Amino acid sequence: MIELHKLRKSYDGGRVWAVDDLSLTVRPGEIFGFLGPNGAGKTTTLRMMAGILTPDAGRVVIDGIDMAERPLEAKRRIGFVPDTPEVYERLTGLEYLRFLADVYGVDARRRRERIERLAGVFELEPALGDRIASYSHGMRQKLVLIGALLHDPPVWILDEPMVGLDPRSTHELKNLMHEHAAAGRTVFFSTHLLDVAERLCHRVAIIQKGRLIACGTLEELRAQAAAGSGTLESLFLELTHHD
Numbered sequence: 001m002i003e004l005h006k007l008r009k010s011y012d013g014g015r016v017w018a019v020d021d022l023s024l025t026v027r028p029g030e031i032f033g034f035l036g037p038n039g040a041g042k043t044t045t046l047r048m049m050a051g052i053l054t055p056d057a058g059r060v061v062i063d064g065i066d067m068a069e070r071p072l073e074a075k076r077r078i079g080f081v082p083d084t085p086e087v088y089e090r091l092t093g094l095e096y097l098r099f100l101a102d103v104y105g106v107d108a109r110r111r112r113e114r115i116e117r118l119a120g121v122f123e124l125e126p127a128l129g130d131r132i133a134s135y136s137h138g139m140r141q142k143l144v145l146i147g148a149l150l151h152d153p154p155v156w157i158l159d160e161p162m163v164g165l166d167p168r169s170t171h172e173l174k175n176l177m178h179e180h181a182a183a184g185r186t187v188f189f190s191t192h193l194l195d196v197a198e199r200l201c202h203r204v205a206i207i208q209k210g211r212l213i214a215c216g217t218l219e220e221l222r223a224q225a226a227a228g229s230g231t232l233e234s235l236f237l238e239l240t241h242h243d
């Protein structure tokens with residue numbers, strides 16, 4: 001479960017409000033899509049949710065744990081995939097995953113199982129012995145995903161996780177998301193892929209200029225819009241119209 005209470009974040013000493021009074025709750029068992037135009041504040045929100053950026057005001061609560069009060073406990077419950085992942089180029093894929101397993105205290109048997117399963121799903125096993133410097137963009141994205149999910153966190157926070165993935169890996173990631181939510185856990189991800197969000201998500205939120213402008217199921221969003229029967233794409237275009 002994720003709760004955001006009146007989150008605010010500015011850059012440049014308050015000249016830009018990247019996120020402004022954002023509140024929402026993502027329930028256990030939900031796949032939740034976070035949508036918005038470029039520069040709307042999605043990455044800033046996700047980075048605050050993951051405890052990487054400190055909000056100017058408001059609270060992030062993960063499974064009942066306040067990020068500001070108990071950051072280590074809250075972060076342990078999160079698998080976070082950033083939009084531009086930093087990886088250690090000199091390590092092999094396997095060394096990188098072992099390093100993360102050490103950080104998260106995943107024991108030897110469990111890490112073997114998880115690496116085998118996830119690298120198998122994303123067909124990255126043959127490359128795990130190679131240096132990350134030799135990886136393609138998509139291979140890096142897969143490695144970062146595997147690393148983020150290695151400690152089997154209950155709450156997934158993924159910033160545009162499908163960017164760079166090939167169709168099979170995208171399909172497998174969607175399956176993993178379904179499986180995770182079906183087990184009563186939580187998936188929160190940002191995306192520009194509205195057709196994917198429409199099919200995959202139980203609920204979505206749309207933000208614009210840091211403010212929540214719509215939140216709910218597709219039916220609930222349709223009820224908010226003038227053209228009441230449209231696709232998520234047409235709703236998005238209508239709701240995020242220019243001033």
Ligand SMILES: Nc1ncnc2c1ncn2[C@@H]1O[C@H](COP(=O)(O)OP(=O)(O)OP(=O)(O)O)[C@@H](O)[C@H]1O
Pocket residue numbers: 011012016017018036037038039040041042043044045
């Ligand atoms: N480090 C920074 N310094 C100053 N302004 C920033 C910084 N990071 C983001 N911003 C500004 O904050 C706002 C929100 O940016 P953010 O990256 O959160 O948007 P986004 O919704 O993730 O965009 P995109 O879809 O393009 O990835 C934008 O106006 C952006 O210019």
